[in-house]
Each structure stands twice: as structure tokens, then as C-alpha cells.
Amino acid sequence: MAAAQRNVQMTIRDALTSALDEELARDPTVFVLGEEVGQYNGPYKVTKGLLEKYPGRVIDTPITEYGFTGMAVGAAMNGMRPVVEYMTMNFALQAIDHIINSAAKGHYMSGGQIKCPIVFRGANGASSGVGAQHSQCLAPLFASIPGLLVCAPYNSEDARGMMKAAIRDPNPVVVLEHELTYGESHDVSTEAMSKDFVIPFGKAKIEREGTDLTIVAFSKAVGLSLKAAQILKDEGVANVEVINLRSLRPIDKETIIRSVKKTSRVMTVDESFPVCNLGAEIAAIVMESDAFDYLDAPMERVSCCDVPMPYAQNLEIATQPQVADIVEVAKRLLSRRA
Numbered sequence: 001m002a003a004a005q006r007n008v009q010m011t012i013r014d015a016l017t018s019a020l021d022e023e024l025a026r027d028p029t030v031f032v033l034g035e036e037v038g039q040y041n042g043p044y045k046v047t048k049g050l051l052e053k054y055p056g057r058v059i060d061t062p063i064t065e066y067g068f069t070g071m072a073v074g075a076a077m078n079g080m081r082p083v084v085e086y087m088t089m090n091f092a093l094q095a096i097d098h099i100i101n102s103a104a105k106g107h108y109m110s111g112g113q114i115k116c117p118i119v120f121r122g123a124n125g126a127s128s129g130v131g132a133q134h135s136q137c138l139a140p141l142f143a144s145i146p147g148l149l150v151c152a153p154y155n156s157e158d159a160r161g162m163m164k165a166a167i168r169d170p171n172p173v174v175v176l177e178h179e180l181t182y183g184e185s186h187d188v189s190t191e192a193m194s195k196d197f198v199i200p201f202g203k204a205k206i207e208r209e210g211t212d213l214t215i216v217a218f219s220k221a222v223g224l225s226l227k228a229a230q231i232l233k234d235e236g237v238a239n240v241e242v243i244n245l246r247s248l249r250p251i252d253k254e255t256i257i258r259s260v261k262k263t264s265r266v267m268t269v270d271e272s273f274p275v276c277n278l279g280a281e282i283a284a285i286v287m288e289s290d291a292f293d294y295l296d297a298p299m300e301r302v303s304c305c306d307v308p309m310p311y312a313q314n315l316e317i318a319t320q321p322q323v324a325d326i327v328e329v330a331k332r333l334l335s336r337r338a
Helices: 011-028 065-077 091-108 139-143 158-168 220-234 252-263 278-287 290-294 314-318 323-335
Strands: 008-011 030-034 056-059 081-086 119-124 149-151 173-180 183-186 205-208 211-218 238-246 247-250 268-269 300-302
Touching: 008 011, 008 323, 011 030, 011 300, 030 119, 056 220, 065 081, 065 091, 081 091, 081 278, 091 119, 091 173, 119 158, 139 149, 139 247, 139 278, 158 173, 158 183, 158 247, 205 220, 211 220, 211 252, 211 290, 211 323, 220 268, 252 268, 252 278, 252 290, 268 278, 278 290, 278 300, 278 314, 300 314, 300 323
Parallel strands: 030 056, 030 081, 081 119, 119 173, 149 173, 211 238, 211 268, 268 300
Antiparallel strands: 008 183, 149 247, 205 238
């Protein structure tokens, strides 16, 4: 009898590195550029070792996001597949004109003649001790733009599959990683270790099956939601279903609607600002579908506070969703009636 295949443990950082490595080896049109991606191995060491393996295809750039993003978009429109790394997605704002007005709209404005297969990736979300200009979730901004695909991996398998999908896709893709999770280890299945493993955009994953309440989350918030779900189970309060969105544009509406119909209650956990965030979009999906008729209580959202990120650590923690916040809102939601 053949031995059973076992999952391997891999950090999110290593999952991203392995995906980049395999795609650079597979396709000679793929190249990586950004600040410190080469000799320094990347600000978060995601490109570690790639400069030596692929000389000339891992390019250190000057400190000018507008400049190197524009060059990368031009390269993509001429048959290359650039992977643009930003030290933080906050710095992508320096190049937002290229990302939105060139990359995202080029295919449409050229009547389909121009393609732009490019990846914009970097750390997104709340960081630690870096202040308001470096610590925020920009997912709603990117997810609102027609022409962009946007994903936010939660675990190592997500990171591998979605990075590979992003590089192979003919459209511009924004990959939102989370600075505080690069070093986290997760199980990676044998299937996900395949060089051709990809996670298609628009497909969420149910990380935890449940019957009493649906929590929809993405990125680091999925982990917080799973911890909250376990607390609610241990206390005998509820059996919670947790959906890992993974893809933020397009969103997997079918999985959300199917889950809400099963549990009759739904809440979102979102580390972005509360106004016009992904949680609001999920609310619209539920309201505009026949899942609305299945609700036993109004849905609720958990997000960060509507303020720029404070620098002081205690205030920083106070502004961001915590496991206790999710548990509290879940209990309130479970006690309500429509």
C-alpha cells in the first residue's frame, strides 16, 4: 500500500517566493522589479535568492514608484509579464495613475488590442508602529476599479495559488499581502505544491463549516474570525461558518449567498476603513439577492475605526478589529431578530 501523502508546512513568505521562482523558470517573459528586490532580497525577503538564479530578471529600481511602475506597464503592453513589488501598497499610491488609468483601462480603451499582463504586489493592511501613512488597508480602493483583478491571500496555499494565477493572467492583477503574516506557517497540500497549481479568481473558500452564523473575511481577518469562531463554539454559543474571500474583484457572490441561506445570519470582518469598505459591498450583495429573505437578523460589520492609524501602540490596537470584537458582535447578532 502506498504511503499517504502529507501536507507540508510553509510560511506565507516562502509560498510567495516559491511561486515567483517557479513562474520565472516557466516563462522567460516574467521579470520582477522594485526597490531592494535584488541584492537585499526584498524588503520582506520574498524575492530571496531570485537575483542569483535569474540575473537580469530581478531588477533593483530607484526610489520612484511612478517611474518604475510606468516602465513596467509599458513592458507589459509589449509582451512582457512584469511583477512589480512595492515596499508597501501605500507607496503604490505614488503610481496610482499608471495602475488605474494605464494598466486597468488600456484593454478597454484600445478596443481589446492592448493587453497588460502585470502584477502589482506588496504589503497591505495594518502594520506595527509605522504610522498613518504606512499602515492601512487599501483593498476597497483597488477593488472598485474596473479592469483590475484583486486578491488577498490568507494562508500559504492561497499565496502560492493566487500569485501563480496572477502572473499567468492576461489582465493587471493586484495582490494584497499582509505585512504581519509573512512569517506565519500553514499547511500546504500536495496538490498546491504542483508547479501548475493555481487558484482561480472569483472563488472563495469556506475555511470552517457552520450552521448558525456566516462570517465573511479576507487576508489576516480570516485568522481572527477562525479564532473567534472557535471561542463561540467552546462557549456553546454558536457553530460559525467562516468564508475566506481570497478574491476581492471579482467576488464569489454564489458562495456568500449559499452560506447566508444556510445560516440566516451574516457579518463581515474587514481591516479597512468602515466607509465604503468590502463589508459594505457584501451587505449590498446580500440585500440585492434572494438571500435577504433568509435573514433572521440584520447583518453587521466589524472594521477598523474611521481614523488614520495612530502611532502609539495601545491606540493602534484599539483602532483595529480584534478577536474579542468579533466575538462581541457575533453574540449581539445571534441575539437579534429581523
